[in-house]
Amino acid sequence: MSEGEGRCLSLDIHRQLGDFHLHVELEVGGEILVLYGASGAGKTSTLNAVAGLLTPDSGEIRLDDRVLFRRDAGGRGGRGDRSSLPPRKRGVGYVFQDYALFPHLTAEENVAFSRWRDRDGRNHSLELLERMSLTHLAGRLPHQLSGGQQQRVAIARALASRPRILLLDEPFSALDLPLRERLQQDLRQLRRELDFVALYVTHNLDDAFAVGDRLAVLQNGRVLQVGPVDQVFRHPVDQHVAEIMGLKNLFRARVMGADFKCLHLDWAGLAIEAIAPPEAAESTVTFYIHPEEVKVIYPDVPITEDLSHNLVAGRVVSHQHHVDHGHDLSVRLTNDQLVEVRFPDSAYTELSLVSGEEIQLCLRRQGLTVLSPPPTEVKNE
Amino acid sequence: MIWQPLIISLKVTAAATGLIFIIGGGLAVWLARSRFRGQSVVEAVIHLPLVLPPSVVGYYLLVVLGQSGPLATWLGWNALFTWPAAVIAATIVGLPLMFQASRAAIANVDPTFEQAARTLGSSELAVLWRITLPLARRGVIAGLILGGTRALGEFGATLMVAGNLPGRTQTLPLAIYDSVLSRQPELTQYLVLLMTLMGFFSLWLVRRVEPGRASPTQALLRRGGWAREDGQTGNRLEDGE
Numbered sequence: 001m002s003e004g005e006g007r008c009l010s011l012d013i014h015r016q017l018g019d020f021h022l023h024v025e026l027e028v029g030g031e032i033l034v035l036y037g038a039s040g041a042g043k044t045s046t047l048n049a050v051a052g053l054l055t056p057d058s059g060e061i062r063l064d065d066r067v068l069f070r071r072d073a074g075g076r077g078g079r080g081d082r083s084s085l086p087p088r089k090r091g092v093g094y095v096f097q098d099y100a101l102f103p104h105l106t107a108e109e110n111v112a113f114s115r116w117r118d119r120d121g122r123n124h125s126l127e128l129l130e131r132m133s134l135t136h137l138a139g140r141l142p143h144q145l146s147g148g149q150q151q152r153v154a155i156a157r158a159l160a161s162r163p164r165i166l167l168l169d170e171p172f173s174a175l176d177l178p179l180r181e182r183l184q185q186d187l188r189q190l191r192r193e194l195d196f197v198a199l200y201v202t203h204n205l206d207d208a209f210a211v212g213d214r215l216a217v218l219q220n221g222r223v224l225q226v227g228p229v230d231q232v233f234r235h236p237v238d239q240h241v242a243e244i245m246g247l248k249n250l251f252r253a254r255v256m257g258a259d260f261k262c263l264h265l266d267w268a269g270l271a272i273e274a275i276a277p278p279e280a281a282e283s284t285v286t287f288y289i290h291p292e293e294v295k296v297i298y299p300d301v302p303i304t305e306d307l308s309h310n311l312v313a314g315r316v317v318s319h320q321h322h323v324d325h326g327h328d329l330s331v332r333l334t335n336d337q338l339v340e341v342r343f344p345d346s347a348y349t350e351l352s353l354v355s356g357e358e359i360q361l362c363l364r365r366q367g368l369t370v371l372s373p374p375p376t377e378v379k380n381e
Numbered sequence: 382m383i384w385q386p387l388i389i390s391l392k393v394t395a396a397a398t399g400l401i402f403i404i405g406g407g408l409a410v411w412l413a414r415s416r417f418r419g420q421s422v423v424e425a426v427i428h429l430p431l432v433l434p435p436s437v438v439g440y441y442l443l444v445v446l447g448q449s450g451p452l453a454t455w456l457g458w459n460a461l462f463t464w465p466a467a468v469i470a471a472t473i474v475g476l477p478l479m480f481q482a483s484r485a486a487i488a489n490v491d492p493t494f495e496q497a498a499r500t501l502g503s504s505e506l507a508v509l510w511r512i513t514l515p516l517a518r519r520g521v522i523a524g525l526i527l528g529g530t531r532a533l534g535e536f537g538a539t540l541m542v543a544g545n546l547p548g549r550t551q552t553l554p555l556a557i558y559d560s561v562l563s564r565q566p567e568l569t570q571y572l573v574l575l576m577t578l579m580g581f582f583s584l585w586l587v588r589r590v591e592p593g594r595a596s597p598t599q600a601l602l603r604r605g606g607w608a609r610e611d612g613q614t615g616n617r618l619e620d621g622e
Binding site: 052088090096103104160161 | 491493494498499500501502503504512515516
């Protein structure tokens with residue numbers, strides 16, 4: 001996934017901000033790491049700490065062998081081991097949430113801001129403008145540009161100093177969908193070409209999917225889970241993460257027993273199995289199944305070994321068809337639970353899926369994740 | 382009789398305006414972005430000449446610049462009754478106006494712009510020179526003009542520390558006072574008219590650069606090349622392919 005040649009940004013920082021304690025530990029390679037979480041989760045503070053705009057109380061930030069920041073715990077005020085590079089020496093490009101384009105400078109002057117002294121830098125800026133198809137707008141002031149154009153100027157400006165780290169704070173939040181998708185592609189392309197480490201803050205999951213190589217879920221100043229985007233989606237580590245991600249198909253079930261590889265669950269009257277370690281065996285658990293892991297069973301096609309477990313029946317409640325990702329189905333099961341199903345356009349076209357239709361589903365065992373309860377929750381029956 | 386005080390006034394005002402820019406601007410930059418104990422006292426001291434009678438300011442200056450004052454004792458420089466004393470008096474009274482206007486303008490600059498400049502490799506001095514001051518320029522220039530004009534009109538403290546020596550320290554306001562005392566009504570009228578015109582001119586200048594109104598050159602620029610469907614109607618330009 002990461003094709004960067006050994007680039008690695010590692011950070012481990014603590015910062016007390018009033019009642020809020022930021023403690024972020026991350027390793028980022030040559031990739032785009034998405035920081036995902038609600039507002040106030042500490043995403044922007046993390047970016048600011050990397051950029052040098054916020055000074056952690058203690059911790060370390062380094063890029064490869066270069067220490068950007070270091071201060072020992074308890075070293076506040078003391079003259080112990082501490083060092084902090086000023087923002088201008090960190091080799092960081094920062095795309096701010098509202099772009100922060102300098103209003104008194106033209107698009108071109110904005111992009112060339114970091115390299116205004118050398119001719120080579122000016123040429124580089126012009127190339128970047130062209131790369132972003134902004135050449136014809138080079139002479140405009142920021143307020144004469146649309147949101148998407150400002151966005152591209154901001155990215156070009158951040159890249160002009162050839163940063164080793166690119167920080168993006170909700171860069172596409174104000175843009176409409178087609179433009180967003182184009183910029184998402186551009187960003188991935190640019191990262192491959194210019195080989196920087198990218199931290200991308202968003203609270204939009206589509207954004208996370210489209211640009212992210214990996215995803216870090218933040219809440220209350222802490223990283224709850226880091227992993228490839230798809231993996232975090234399919235296998236959130238605990239209930240917290242699943243809730244933060246706004247996942248559907250979260251259900252409670254009673255544990256009936258466990259054998260060497262399966263957990264037997266009683267899900268409101270339906271017996272199902274999950275592949276889960278026995279230590280997860282508690283009296284009641286929460287499980288999650290990604291809508292794509294719920295398979296619709298054809299009446300006329302033999303059931304494969306893969307789909308031979310967890311067969312359930314229900315009635316279609318609603319059916320929506322989306323051009324970009326296929327069909328979304330809501331199904332009310334015989335145990336009165338509502339399950340979301342998603343499947344691509346290519347499959348199952350012959351099935352009639354009008355509301356009220358009876359249908360058979362399989363909850364794939366491999367796709368079913370038993371979540372560990374949130375650490376703070378007090379268990380009761 | 383008109384030219385000598387005019388030239389002295391211009392010389393004193395030019396030097397004072399330079400000092401006002403450097404000192405007042407420096408204080409504004411410092412105090413606009415910092416919070417510390419005793420800050421309000423510092424600011425009150427800077428503003429004091431606005432509310433004190435000129436004779437009180439003049440007295441303080443006499444103490445500082447006089448024979449037993451620090452300048453004379455440490456530097457051996459007795460500034461009293463020289464034109465630099467007039468410059469110092471003019472600077473002190475013009476400073477608060479510059480400070481007030483530029484401090485407000487600098488505090489109004491969104492700090493995100495300054496942070497963006499820092500991440501783009503700018504030193505603190507470069508941030509100040511390329512971002513903060515350009516964005517606060519209207520307030521700074523307006524403050525400078527007001528401060529300079531106040532320096533030009535300075536009378537009381539100047540009389541006390543620089544005296545009223547024709548050809549050496551006699552500025553326009555002092556020359557008016559002199560001409561009234563020596564009953565030269567025609568000269569008085571000329572000088573008064575001259576000062577009134579200069580006052581109008583500076584007010585007109587301030588109006589032009591006042592924050593919130595586009596400067597004429599900018600308006601021209603916008604009307605030219607780039608202005609098509611922008612700003613005024615509120616329409617954003619469509620995203621060009």
